[in-house]
Amino acid sequence: MKNKTLLSYRGPFYIELISVFGSNVRNYTNAYSNARKKLFRIFIELSQNVSYYSEDFHMVNNESRIGVGELNLKEFESHFTFTTKNLVKRSDSDILIQRCNIINSSSISDLRQLKREQRLNSPGEKFGARIGLIQAVMLSQNKINYQYEEVDKDFAYLSITVKIDKN
């Protein structure tokens, strides 16, 4: 098997869609008990990051902000990859890339400590716990791959890929 696209989507990340896609992700990975739970959890975390933080968004009833972006799930011989891509402000890019680099250079035990500290210190409410990316790396035990692509003077695309081993 070279690689096979299991799921590909571009548009608003409504919770109803994320939930249906999540159910499909579980079905695709039924044969891999180790990957099944991990991939579903990573899928939800990264998809909800797009939904909450994409700078391209829809307003629903002038109230709820639903982020627009892309997702892509691929299957390879020994692993799956899950990628999300969304618009970010260029003014936020340094901090986002720095966050990715810190996560990639940390051991799993350091990440666990970082996760505990960030969750305890997060203001909560609409900001959530802000540990989704850390959680994705802790679950997959693989580094994230990120790509940054400038769009204009204000915005850029940030894509995040996580590799999840089948066994």
Add this chain to the structure above:
Amino acid sequence: MEDILIKSSPETPYFPEVNFNANTGLCEISGESYMEETYKFFLPLSSWIKDYINNIRKGIEFNVKLIYLNTSSTKCILDILEILKEYENKGGQVKVVWYYDKEDPDMIDEVEDFEAESGIKIELREFA
């Protein structure tokens, strides 16, 4: 004081089932939790626990039977555990039980993190 009873639905699997009983002090949450605006769902639950502690002042048992919770939900659960720990520190009788699947080591790690962050003892029990 009113009970809280929220039934799960196959149309909205991202909302957990909730059963908080004011007579027995038994508070149970089960299913999955990854809704949007998580804090709006959990705020009435933490407010209910605060009311119970301030007005009923009896023992309370918090049973968690969640097979998945997103990181936003973990922040809300941590808030509840902190409220319970404060009650325990003031002499309240508190028990926290977390049910888990034995093939889910990531959930056991999560519970260890909750214990470290909140300072409360959590009893792990395998799903039957």
